Amino acid sequence: MPPPASSVQPSAPPGEKPVAAQYLATFLKPEMLHIYRQIMALREFRPMVLCQKREHAGAFPFEDVHVLPKVGTRGLRRFWQKQICGRPITIYGSEARRMDSVLRAARAQVLHIYFGHIGVHLLPLLEISRVPTIVSFHGADVGIDLDKPAHLAPTRRMFDQARLLLVRSESLARKLAALGADPAKIRLHRTGIPAGDIPFQQRVPPADGAWRCVQACRLIAKKGLATTLRGFAGFAGEYPAATLTIAGEGPQLAEMRALAAKLEIADRVEFPGFLSQAELRGLYARSHFFLHPSETAPDGDQEGVPNSMLEAMAGGLPVVATNHGGIPEAVEHGASGWLVPERDHEALAQALLTLARTESHYLKMSAAAAARVSAFFNLTDQARILEACYREAAKG
Secondary structure: OOOOHHHOOOOOOOOOOOEEEEEEEEEOOHHHHHHHHHHHOOOOOEEEEEEEEEOOOOOOOOOOEEEOOOOOOHHHHHHHHHHHOOOOOOOOHHHHHHHHHHHHHOOEEEEEEEOHHHHHHOHHHHHHOOOOEEEEEOOOOOOOOOOOHHHHHHHHHHHHHOOEEEEOOHHHHHHHHHHOOOHHHEEEOOOOEOHHHOOOOOOOOOOOOOOEEEEEOOOOHHHOHHHHHHHHHHHHOOOOOOEEEEEOOOOOHHHHHHHHHHOOOHHHEEEEEOOOHHHHHHHHHOOOEEEEOOOOOOOOOOOOOOHHHHHHHHOOOOEEEEOOOOHHHHOOEOOOEEEEOOOOHHHHHHHHHHHHHOHHHHHHHHHHHHHHHHHHOEHHHHHHHHHHHHHHHHHO
16 A cells, blocks of 8 residues: 555656755854765755754855754753753754755755764654655764763664665764664765865975974864874974974864973974865975874764865875774875874874885875875765765665
8 A cells, every 4th residue: 555645755846856955953164165065066966955054155155055943942952951851952843843844845855964963853853754864974973972871762763764874984884883773774975075176296205304294173182183293293303394284273272282382392383273275275285294193082082084184185195194983994004194003192203204214105105195085085976976875765
Protein backbone atom coordinates (compact mmCIF):
# COMPACT_ATOMS: atom_id res chain seq x y z
CA MET A 1 0.00 0.00 0.00
CA PRO A 2 1.44 3.43 -0.90
CA PRO A 3 2.07 5.93 1.90
CA PRO A 4 -0.56 8.61 2.59
CA ALA A 5 -0.41 11.52 0.16
CA SER A 6 0.67 13.85 2.94
CA SER A 7 3.84 11.78 3.45
CA VAL A 8 4.97 11.96 -0.18
CA GLN A 9 7.43 14.77 -0.86
CA PRO A 10 6.49 16.47 -4.17
CA SER A 11 9.18 16.26 -6.83
CA ALA A 12 10.59 19.23 -8.67
CA PRO A 13 8.47 20.49 -11.59
CA PRO A 14 9.64 19.24 -15.01
CA GLY A 15 12.66 21.14 -16.27
CA GLU A 16 13.60 22.55 -12.85
CA LYS A 17 16.50 21.43 -10.72
CA PRO A 18 15.57 19.62 -7.51
CA VAL A 19 16.01 21.70 -4.36
CA ALA A 20 18.66 20.78 -1.79
CA ALA A 21 17.94 22.74 1.39
CA GLN A 22 21.00 23.67 3.45
CA TYR A 23 20.68 24.37 7.17
CA LEU A 24 23.30 26.32 9.10
CA ALA A 25 22.64 28.06 12.40
CA THR A 26 24.59 31.07 11.08
CA PHE A 27 25.03 31.78 7.38
CA LEU A 28 27.96 32.39 7.39
CA LYS A 29 30.84 32.80 9.80
CA PRO A 30 34.17 33.92 8.28
CA GLU A 31 35.81 30.54 8.94
CA MET A 32 33.08 28.77 6.94
CA LEU A 33 34.33 29.74 3.49
CA HIS A 34 34.68 26.04 2.62
CA ILE A 35 30.94 25.53 3.19
CA TYR A 36 30.07 28.50 0.98
CA ARG A 37 32.27 27.11 -1.78
CA GLN A 38 30.59 23.73 -1.43
CA ILE A 39 27.10 25.18 -1.73
CA MET A 40 28.06 27.33 -4.71
CA ALA A 41 29.65 24.32 -6.47
CA LEU A 42 26.34 22.44 -6.69
CA ARG A 43 25.21 21.99 -10.28
CA GLU A 44 22.57 19.24 -10.40
CA PHE A 45 20.67 20.61 -7.39
CA ARG A 46 19.46 24.11 -6.61
CA PRO A 47 20.47 25.09 -3.08
CA MET A 48 18.35 27.10 -0.70
CA VAL A 49 19.54 28.11 2.76
CA LEU A 50 17.70 28.02 6.08
CA CYS A 51 19.35 29.67 9.07
CA GLN A 52 18.72 31.39 12.38
CA LYS A 53 21.03 34.30 11.62
CA ARG A 54 22.70 35.77 8.54
CA GLU A 55 26.12 37.39 8.75
CA HIS A 56 28.72 38.69 6.28
CA ALA A 57 26.27 38.78 3.37
CA GLY A 58 28.72 40.88 1.36
CA ALA A 59 31.45 38.26 1.63
CA PHE A 60 29.01 35.39 1.03
CA PRO A 61 26.37 36.61 -1.45
CA PHE A 62 23.43 34.26 -1.90
CA GLU A 63 19.83 35.06 -2.79
CA ASP A 64 17.66 32.18 -1.56
CA VAL A 65 18.18 32.55 2.20
CA HIS A 66 15.35 32.02 4.69
CA VAL A 67 16.11 33.48 8.12
CA LEU A 68 13.80 31.65 10.49
CA PRO A 69 12.18 33.62 13.32
CA LYS A 70 13.56 33.01 16.80
CA VAL A 71 11.22 32.11 19.62
CA GLY A 72 10.93 34.66 22.41
CA THR A 73 11.51 32.06 25.10
CA ARG A 74 14.81 30.75 23.74
CA GLY A 75 16.68 32.05 26.80
CA LEU A 76 14.36 30.15 29.11
CA ARG A 77 14.66 27.08 26.91
CA ARG A 78 18.44 27.19 27.09
CA PHE A 79 18.35 27.51 30.87
CA TRP A 80 15.84 24.69 31.31
CA GLN A 81 17.23 22.17 28.81
CA LYS A 82 20.94 22.79 29.29
CA GLN A 83 21.32 23.98 32.87
CA ILE A 84 18.47 22.18 34.64
CA CYS A 85 18.04 19.03 32.55
CA GLY A 86 21.68 18.76 31.46
CA ARG A 87 20.81 17.78 27.90
CA PRO A 88 21.33 19.28 24.44
CA ILE A 89 19.11 22.17 23.42
CA THR A 90 16.45 21.14 20.90
CA ILE A 91 13.88 23.21 19.05
CA TYR A 92 10.20 23.28 20.02
CA GLY A 93 7.62 21.28 18.11
CA SER A 94 6.13 24.53 16.81
CA GLU A 95 9.50 25.50 15.32
CA ALA A 96 9.85 22.07 13.74
CA ARG A 97 6.42 22.36 12.08
CA ARG A 98 7.24 25.86 10.79
CA MET A 99 10.52 24.67 9.27
CA ASP A 100 8.83 21.65 7.74
CA SER A 101 6.29 23.97 6.10
CA VAL A 102 9.12 25.99 4.54
CA LEU A 103 10.73 22.82 3.20
CA ARG A 104 7.48 21.51 1.76
CA ALA A 105 6.63 24.85 0.16
CA ALA A 106 10.04 24.86 -1.53
CA ARG A 107 9.56 21.23 -2.68
CA ALA A 108 12.92 20.39 -1.10
CA GLN A 109 14.10 16.92 -2.07
CA VAL A 110 16.72 16.73 0.65
CA LEU A 111 17.73 18.69 3.76
CA HIS A 112 21.46 18.95 4.47
CA ILE A 113 22.20 19.89 8.08
CA TYR A 114 25.73 21.07 8.81
CA PHE A 115 27.35 19.76 12.01
CA GLY A 116 26.25 16.90 14.19
CA HIS A 117 25.24 18.93 17.22
CA ILE A 118 22.94 21.01 15.00
CA GLY A 119 21.37 17.76 13.81
CA VAL A 120 20.56 17.02 17.46
CA HIS A 121 19.23 20.57 17.90
CA LEU A 122 16.82 19.93 15.01
CA LEU A 123 15.85 16.44 16.17
CA PRO A 124 12.13 17.38 16.54
CA LEU A 125 12.15 18.35 12.85
CA LEU A 126 13.83 15.11 11.79
CA GLU A 127 11.15 13.17 13.68
CA ILE A 128 8.20 14.76 11.85
CA SER A 129 9.49 15.78 8.41
CA ARG A 130 9.13 13.63 5.30
CA VAL A 131 12.07 15.41 3.67
CA PRO A 132 15.10 13.06 3.67
CA THR A 133 17.82 14.45 5.90
CA ILE A 134 21.60 14.34 5.64
CA VAL A 135 23.77 15.43 8.58
CA SER A 136 27.44 16.22 7.97
CA PHE A 137 30.18 15.97 10.60
CA HIS A 138 33.36 18.01 10.40
CA GLY A 139 35.41 17.18 13.51
CA ALA A 140 34.58 19.34 16.50
CA ASP A 141 31.00 18.05 16.42
CA VAL A 142 32.06 14.47 17.21
CA GLY A 143 33.05 13.69 20.76
CA ILE A 144 32.25 16.73 22.90
CA ASP A 145 29.87 15.80 25.75
CA LEU A 146 29.05 12.44 24.17
CA ASP A 147 30.40 10.65 27.22
CA LYS A 148 27.23 11.89 28.96
CA PRO A 149 24.13 9.66 28.54
CA ALA A 150 21.86 12.72 28.26
CA HIS A 151 23.82 13.80 25.17
CA LEU A 152 24.56 10.42 23.65
CA ALA A 153 20.93 9.24 23.64
CA PRO A 154 19.54 12.09 21.45
CA THR A 155 22.61 11.84 19.23
CA ARG A 156 21.79 8.20 18.55
CA ARG A 157 18.18 9.16 17.83
CA MET A 158 19.47 11.67 15.32
CA PHE A 159 21.64 8.95 13.73
CA ASP A 160 18.50 6.81 13.36
CA GLN A 161 16.38 9.60 11.85
CA ALA A 162 18.96 10.84 9.31
CA ARG A 163 18.98 9.17 5.91
CA LEU A 164 22.77 9.60 5.50
CA LEU A 165 25.67 10.78 7.67
CA LEU A 166 28.56 12.55 5.93
CA VAL A 167 32.07 12.69 7.38
CA ARG A 168 35.13 14.69 6.35
CA SER A 169 37.56 11.87 7.14
CA GLU A 170 37.73 8.13 7.66
CA SER A 171 38.73 8.74 11.28
CA LEU A 172 35.40 10.52 11.83
CA ALA A 173 33.58 7.61 10.20
CA ARG A 174 35.11 5.24 12.73
CA LYS A 175 34.14 7.54 15.59
CA LEU A 176 30.52 7.75 14.44
CA ALA A 177 30.30 3.98 14.17
CA ALA A 178 31.77 3.63 17.67
CA LEU A 179 29.08 6.01 18.96
CA GLY A 180 26.34 3.82 17.54
CA ALA A 181 25.76 5.11 14.00
CA ASP A 182 24.84 2.53 11.37
CA PRO A 183 27.98 2.16 9.19
CA ALA A 184 25.72 1.59 6.18
CA LYS A 185 24.57 5.22 6.46
CA ILE A 186 28.04 6.79 6.62
CA ARG A 187 29.53 8.36 3.49
CA LEU A 188 32.97 9.95 3.09
CA HIS A 189 32.71 13.49 1.71
CA ARG A 190 35.96 15.40 2.00
CA THR A 191 36.50 19.15 2.14
CA GLY A 192 36.67 20.57 -1.37
CA ILE A 193 39.49 22.97 -2.20
CA PRO A 194 39.47 25.03 -5.46
CA ALA A 195 42.98 23.82 -6.23
CA GLY A 196 42.89 25.33 -9.73
CA ASP A 197 42.40 28.80 -8.24
CA ILE A 198 45.42 28.52 -5.95
CA PRO A 199 48.69 29.09 -7.85
CA PHE A 200 51.31 26.44 -7.23
CA GLN A 201 54.63 27.82 -6.10
CA GLN A 202 57.63 25.52 -5.92
CA ARG A 203 59.24 26.21 -2.56
CA VAL A 204 63.01 26.45 -2.26
CA PRO A 205 65.11 26.83 0.89
CA PRO A 206 66.05 30.44 1.73
CA ALA A 207 69.69 31.14 0.99
CA ASP A 208 70.07 33.23 4.15
CA GLY A 209 68.46 30.73 6.52
CA ALA A 210 65.47 33.04 7.11
CA TRP A 211 62.87 30.27 7.13
CA ARG A 212 59.33 31.60 7.40
CA CYS A 213 56.89 29.34 9.25
CA VAL A 214 53.14 29.87 9.42
CA GLN A 215 50.10 28.48 11.17
CA ALA A 216 46.57 29.69 10.41
CA CYS A 217 43.70 28.63 12.65
CA ARG A 218 41.41 29.61 15.47
CA LEU A 219 43.47 30.08 18.61
CA ILE A 220 41.93 27.22 20.57
CA ALA A 221 43.20 24.18 22.44
CA LYS A 222 43.01 21.53 19.72
CA LYS A 223 45.29 23.50 17.38
CA GLY A 224 48.43 22.67 19.39
CA LEU A 225 49.69 26.24 19.50
CA ALA A 226 51.95 25.69 22.50
CA THR A 227 53.61 22.82 20.63
CA THR A 228 54.04 25.13 17.64
CA LEU A 229 55.80 27.78 19.72
CA ARG A 230 58.03 25.35 21.58
CA GLY A 231 58.90 23.47 18.40
CA PHE A 232 59.68 26.70 16.57
CA ALA A 233 61.89 27.81 19.47
CA GLY A 234 63.93 24.64 19.06
CA PHE A 235 64.20 25.16 15.31
CA ALA A 236 65.15 28.83 15.71
CA GLY A 237 68.02 27.81 17.95
CA GLU A 238 69.81 26.61 14.82
CA TYR A 239 68.22 29.12 12.42
CA PRO A 240 68.08 32.41 14.36
CA ALA A 241 66.79 34.32 11.31
CA ALA A 242 63.66 32.13 11.17
CA THR A 243 60.24 33.70 11.86
CA LEU A 244 56.81 32.39 12.76
CA THR A 245 53.40 33.89 11.97
CA ILE A 246 50.30 32.56 13.75
CA ALA A 247 47.27 33.97 11.92
CA GLY A 248 43.85 33.83 13.55
CA GLU A 249 41.81 34.89 16.53
CA GLY A 250 40.65 33.08 19.63
CA PRO A 251 40.75 32.74 23.40
CA GLN A 252 44.36 31.57 23.60
CA LEU A 253 45.91 34.73 22.15
CA ALA A 254 47.12 36.24 25.44
CA GLU A 255 48.38 32.88 26.66
CA MET A 256 50.36 32.27 23.47
CA ARG A 257 51.86 35.77 23.52
CA ALA A 258 53.01 35.12 27.08
CA LEU A 259 54.50 31.76 26.10
CA ALA A 260 56.40 33.31 23.18
CA ALA A 261 57.88 35.86 25.61
CA LYS A 262 58.78 33.11 28.09
CA LEU A 263 60.54 31.15 25.32
CA GLU A 264 62.40 34.35 24.33
CA ILE A 265 61.12 34.24 20.75
CA ALA A 266 58.57 37.07 20.94
CA ASP A 267 60.61 39.20 18.53
CA ARG A 268 60.38 36.43 15.91
CA VAL A 269 56.67 35.56 16.33
CA GLU A 270 53.81 37.61 14.86
CA PHE A 271 50.10 37.35 15.69
CA PRO A 272 48.35 39.35 12.93
CA GLY A 273 44.81 38.23 13.82
CA PHE A 274 42.20 37.05 11.33
CA LEU A 275 43.32 37.50 7.72
CA SER A 276 41.23 37.76 4.57
CA GLN A 277 41.57 35.04 1.96
CA ALA A 278 43.79 37.25 -0.20
CA GLU A 279 45.99 38.18 2.77
CA LEU A 280 46.27 34.56 3.82
CA ARG A 281 47.31 33.38 0.37
CA GLY A 282 49.90 36.14 0.27
CA LEU A 283 51.25 34.96 3.62
CA TYR A 284 51.41 31.37 2.37
CA ALA A 285 53.23 32.48 -0.78
CA ARG A 286 55.95 34.11 1.36
CA SER A 287 56.36 31.13 3.68
CA HIS A 288 58.42 27.93 3.68
CA PHE A 289 56.64 25.70 6.22
CA PHE A 290 53.04 25.31 7.35
CA LEU A 291 52.74 24.05 10.92
CA HIS A 292 49.64 22.40 12.34
CA PRO A 293 50.41 20.15 15.36
CA SER A 294 46.78 19.45 16.27
CA GLU A 295 45.94 17.57 19.45
CA THR A 296 42.91 16.27 21.31
CA ALA A 297 41.64 19.07 23.56
CA PRO A 298 40.70 18.47 27.22
CA ASP A 299 36.99 18.53 26.27
CA GLY A 300 37.52 15.84 23.60
CA ASP A 301 37.52 18.26 20.64
CA GLN A 302 39.41 16.89 17.64
CA GLU A 303 40.17 17.86 14.05
CA GLY A 304 38.68 16.45 10.90
CA VAL A 305 41.04 17.70 8.19
CA PRO A 306 42.08 21.36 8.70
CA ASN A 307 40.97 23.50 5.76
CA SER A 308 43.82 25.98 6.18
CA MET A 309 46.30 23.12 5.90
CA LEU A 310 44.75 21.90 2.64
CA GLU A 311 44.90 25.40 1.13
CA ALA A 312 48.54 25.72 2.11
CA MET A 313 49.34 22.35 0.55
CA ALA A 314 47.50 23.27 -2.67
CA GLY A 315 49.92 26.16 -3.12
CA GLY A 316 52.94 23.90 -2.59
CA LEU A 317 53.66 24.71 1.05
CA PRO A 318 55.23 21.73 2.88
CA VAL A 319 53.39 20.77 6.07
CA VAL A 320 54.65 19.60 9.44
CA ALA A 321 51.69 18.33 11.46
CA THR A 322 50.63 15.54 13.82
CA ASN A 323 49.18 12.05 13.65
CA HIS A 324 45.79 13.35 14.70
CA GLY A 325 42.22 13.05 13.45
CA GLY A 326 41.98 13.10 9.67
CA ILE A 327 45.36 14.76 9.11
CA PRO A 328 47.14 11.51 8.09
CA GLU A 329 44.53 11.07 5.35
CA ALA A 330 45.72 14.31 3.75
CA VAL A 331 49.42 14.27 4.63
CA GLU A 332 51.48 11.25 3.59
CA HIS A 333 54.31 11.13 6.08
CA GLY A 334 57.63 11.74 4.39
CA ALA A 335 56.04 12.49 1.02
CA SER A 336 53.50 15.35 1.04
CA GLY A 337 54.39 16.40 4.58
CA TRP A 338 55.87 15.29 7.88
CA LEU A 339 53.89 13.91 10.82
CA VAL A 340 54.94 13.81 14.47
CA PRO A 341 53.18 12.65 17.66
CA GLU A 342 50.75 14.98 19.42
CA ARG A 343 52.25 17.43 21.95
CA ASP A 344 55.82 16.47 20.99
CA HIS A 345 57.53 19.80 20.38
CA GLU A 346 60.96 18.19 20.21
CA ALA A 347 59.82 15.95 17.34
CA LEU A 348 58.31 19.00 15.62
CA ALA A 349 61.59 20.91 15.87
CA GLN A 350 63.53 17.88 14.61
CA ALA A 351 61.19 17.51 11.62
CA LEU A 352 61.77 21.14 10.66
CA LEU A 353 65.53 20.74 11.04
CA THR A 354 65.57 17.54 8.98
CA LEU A 355 63.71 19.14 6.08
CA ALA A 356 65.73 22.36 6.28
CA ARG A 357 68.96 20.36 6.04
CA THR A 358 67.78 18.12 3.16
CA GLU A 359 67.09 20.32 0.15
CA SER A 360 66.12 17.50 -2.24
CA HIS A 361 63.51 16.16 0.17
CA TYR A 362 62.11 19.63 0.81
CA LEU A 363 61.79 20.34 -2.94
CA LYS A 364 59.94 17.07 -3.60
CA MET A 365 57.59 17.66 -0.68
CA SER A 366 56.45 20.98 -2.11
CA ALA A 367 55.20 19.39 -5.35
CA ALA A 368 53.79 16.33 -3.59
CA ALA A 369 51.69 18.48 -1.25
CA ALA A 370 49.93 20.20 -4.15
CA ALA A 371 49.43 16.93 -6.00
CA ARG A 372 47.84 15.31 -2.93
CA VAL A 373 45.20 18.04 -2.60
CA SER A 374 44.43 18.01 -6.31
CA ALA A 375 43.93 14.24 -6.29
CA PHE A 376 41.80 13.84 -3.14
CA PHE A 377 40.34 17.22 -2.13
CA ASN A 378 39.37 18.86 -5.41
CA LEU A 379 36.25 21.00 -4.99
CA THR A 380 34.62 19.92 -8.26
CA ASP A 381 35.06 16.23 -7.52
CA GLN A 382 33.78 16.59 -3.96
CA ALA A 383 30.73 18.55 -5.14
CA ARG A 384 29.80 15.68 -7.47
CA ILE A 385 30.21 13.23 -4.57
CA LEU A 386 27.90 15.39 -2.47
CA GLU A 387 25.27 15.47 -5.20
CA ALA A 388 25.47 11.70 -5.48
CA CYS A 389 24.67 11.57 -1.75
CA TYR A 390 21.71 13.91 -2.31
CA ARG A 391 20.38 11.63 -5.06
CA GLU A 392 20.81 8.58 -2.86
CA ALA A 393 19.03 10.19 0.08
CA ALA A 394 16.17 11.49 -2.09
CA LYS A 395 15.54 8.04 -3.59
CA GLY A 396 15.39 6.49 -0.11
